[in-house]
């Protein structure tokens with residue numbers, strides 16, 4: 001094997017595998033709603049396949065952008081996080097929210113904002129299949 005290719009495989013393939021694990025093959029998507037102590041969130045159940053080691057072929061529930069604190073803006077800026085107030089309507093948690101501000105040299109692509117206190121959760125499917 002070409003030495004540069006060997007370096008590539010030992011250095012980058014575990015990282016590529018991890019990325020594949022996160023982004024994998026999304027075959028189908030359907031809504032899935034669960035209740036939290038603050039209110040309901042509506043995510044997606046996807047069929048996730050990953051042809052690696054270990055291989056994965058099962059449904060998982062994906063929730064993107066669940067708020068875990070009030071936005072740290074205005075009077076909340078530079079203060080301890082304020083617990084998120086309960087919400088009445090089901091939150092649509094199917095899209096990523098902004099990430100916190102990063103050092104400019106990190107060439108970050110996602111949108112950045114002070115309003116960034118969100119969780120993304122990938123969970124084994126809570127549905128009985």
Ligand SMILES: *[C@@H]1O[C@H](CO)[C@@H](O)[C@H](O)[C@H]1NC(C)=O
Nearest residue numbers: 048049050051055056057058
């Ligand atoms: C994944 O599981 C489904 C249903 O159990 C099956 O039909 C399919 O062939 C499996 N796919 C792979 C790549 O193992």
Ligand SMILES: *[C@@H]1O[C@H](CO)[C@@H](O)[C@H](O)[C@H]1NC(C)=O
Nearest residue numbers: 031042091092093094095096
């Ligand atoms: C939730 O958000 C996604 C992405 O914006 C959208 O496609 C979907 O229709 C929304 N679902 C509901 C029930 O509003």
